[in-house]
Amino acid sequence: MREESYVAKNLILPGNATAPVTRTKRIPSELRRRRINFLSEPNWHKRILWRLKEDSQFLRSAVQLAFVLLCIWIGIEFYLFLKWGMSAGTENFVSRPPGVEGFLPISALISLKYWLQTSIVNTIHPSALFIFLAIIIASVVLKKSFCSWLCPIGTLSESLWLLGEKIFGKNIHLPRWLDYPLRSLKYLLLSFFVWAIAGMDVPAMAAFIDSPYNKIADVKMFLFFANISTFALWTIIVFMMLSVVVKNFWCRFLCPYGALLGIVGWLSPLKITREKSTCIDCNLCTEACLANIQVHTAGRIWSDECTSCMRCVEVCPVKNTLTMKTSFVKQTIPNWVFGVLVVGVFMGVTGFAMLTGHWDNSITKEEYAKRIQEIDSPLYQH
Numbered sequence: 534m535r536e537e538s539y540v541a542k543n544l545i546l547p548g549n550a551t552a553p554v555t556r557t558k559r560i561p562s563e564l565r566r567r568r569i570n571f572l573s574e575p576n577w578h579k580r581i582l583w584r585l586k587e588d589s590q591f592l593r594s595a596v597q598l599a600f601v602l603l604c605i606w607i608g609i610e611f612y613l614f615l616k617w618g619m620s621a622g623t624e625n626f627v628s629r630p631p632g633v634e635g636f637l638p639i640s641a642l643i644s645l646k647y648w649l650q651t652s653i654v655n656t657i658h659p660s661a662l663f664i665f666l667a668i669i670i671a672s673v674v675l676k677k678s679f680c681s682w683l684c685p686i687g688t689l690s691e692s693l694w695l696l697g698e699k700i701f702g703k704n705i706h707l708p709r710w711l712d713y714p715l716r717s718l719k720y721l722l723l724s725f726f727v728w729a730i731a732g733m734d735v736p737a738m739a740a741f742i743d744s745p746y747n748k749i750a751d752v753k754m755f756l757f758f759a760n761i762s763t764f765a766l767w768t769i770i771v772f773m774m775l776s777v778v779v780k781n782f783w784c785r786f787l788c789p790y791g792a793l794l795g796i797v798g799w800l801s802p803l804k805i806t807r808e809k810s811t812c813i814d815c816n817l818c819t820e821a822c823l824a825n826i827q828v829h830t831a832g833r834i835w836s837d838e839c840t841s842c843m844r845c846v847e848v849c850p851v852k853n854t855l856t857m858k859t860s861f862v863k864q865t866i867p868n869w870v871f872g873v874l875v876v877g878v879f880m881g882v883t884g885f886a887m888l889t890g891h892w893d894n895s896i897t898k899e900e901y902a903k904r905i906q907e908i909d910s911p912l913y914q915h
Contacts, residue, residue, distance in 0.1 A: 543805060552759065559890070564811060564852050565851065566851065569587055571587075572585050578581075583867065586869045587866035588847070588868075589844075590843070592868065593843065593872060596683065596876060597635060600682075600688070601685050604685045604809070605628075607630045611751070612755070613625075613627035614628065614629045616802075617902075617907065618902055618905030618906070619906075621906060626898070631660040632664070633751045634658045634894075635661065637750055637751060637754070639662040640657075640658050640661050640742075640747055641658070641665035642726065643738050644665075645665060646730060646733070646738060648662060650735055656894055657743065657894055657895070658742075658747070659887060660883070660891075660892050661891075662740070663892070665881045666882055667881075667882035667883050670878055670882055671878040672797040672798045673797055673800050674802075674878060675801060675803055675841060675875055675878065676798040676803060676839060676841045677806065677841060677842040679794060679875075680784060680791055680872075681841065681842035682841075682875045684790075686783065687784055690782070690783055692782060696777060697778050704778060704780045705778050705779050706780075706825060714783075715786040716785060716838075719786060719788050719789050719791060719792040723789035723792040723793055726789060744911055745904065746912075748896060748900075748904060752905060753908070753913065757910070783823070790838075795838065798839070802861070803866060804835065804860075805828065805846065806833050806857070806858050806860075807828065807829070807831055807834075807855055811851050811853070812885055813851060814829060815829075815850065817845075818846075818848060818855055819845075821844040821847070822844065824836065828855070841871070841875075847868070853865065
């Protein structure tokens with residue numbers, strides 16, 4: 534069982550003064566959340582299933598790991614495909630994995646606008662479009678959940694600051710006067726890309742989609758990291774080092790994808806909701822928040838930084854005080870249901886693309902072999 538009492542921090546004193554006083558609040562037994570002893574289940578597979586259902590962070594970690602392994606598998610397949618292409622066909626042929634197009638967000642944005650204006654799904658990088666749609670739809674329905682449940686960069690970023698927390702005991706929290714300007718950078722980057730694409734008409738988009746550069750943009754991307762320059766390598770190292778000491782540095786300040794999903798996430802009917810009447814002001818939710826949101830003072834979490842990671846819900850010691858719900862239906866969404874929905878929406882949209890023939894591209898094996906061989910030509914520079 535959880536302890537019956539928790540300490541409220543930074544209480545407001547008469548005269549609006551604050552002081553580091555403490556006051557213990559007791560939780561009535563009928564409101565206290567019970568702590569589950571998963572080790573009480575002797576069968577390991579039942580224990581895992583039980584924990585996946587009851588422990589949102591165990592479920593989220595499992596989903597993150599599965600998606601990271603999927604991305605690694607896609608990377609291995611793409612490497613073997615590229616190895617075949619570079620060998621002029623002397624190596625064994627391995628099919629190109631369409632999932633690699635998930636790392637082509639610019640092509641996906643152009644494909645989305647082209648599709649909206651022409652009703653045509655381009656056949657050069659069709660899976661890029663549907664992966665992008667899956668992420669957008671998940672954000673409309675489930676807020677910015679892609680970032681904390683599925684995104685491999687988000688998983689890496691989270692792992693780095695958790696490592697920093699273990700090494701140094703805490704992470705650096707930037708002051709507001711610095712945090713707000715830095716957070717605006719990702720929106721400036723997003724605005725640049727949106728502005729550039731907004732100025733393209735249908736012929737310009739069609740020309741880009743069918744251009745030699747776009748046809749092997751995935752190959753160019755792979756080679757960029759395989760033959761990375763010293764400057765680019767050190768830039769990545771610096772970002773990783775900053776992510777160790779500043780929680781989610783890349784995601785919070787620089788990721789334009791996250792900026793877009795944060796904006797789209799405002800449309801989501803599902804939001805973390807705090808029941809003020811039962812809240813004991815223990816601040817555990819705020820301390821657990823990945824995005825440094827002041828959860829313990831909010832009614833509903835509208836912040837564009839909220840990624841629906843459910844950490845705050847998991848640590849709350851009082852029943853039904855922090856929940857995921859809509860404003861018009863008071864029924865709480867169980868943690869495991871939310872996790873299933875995140876995965877289900879993504880798999881549903883990408884599965885639809887596979888079933889309808891919009892997953893594999895139209896570039897032939899022979900065309901790939903030719904273009905990969907001449908990739909250093911000016912034809913493929915951009």
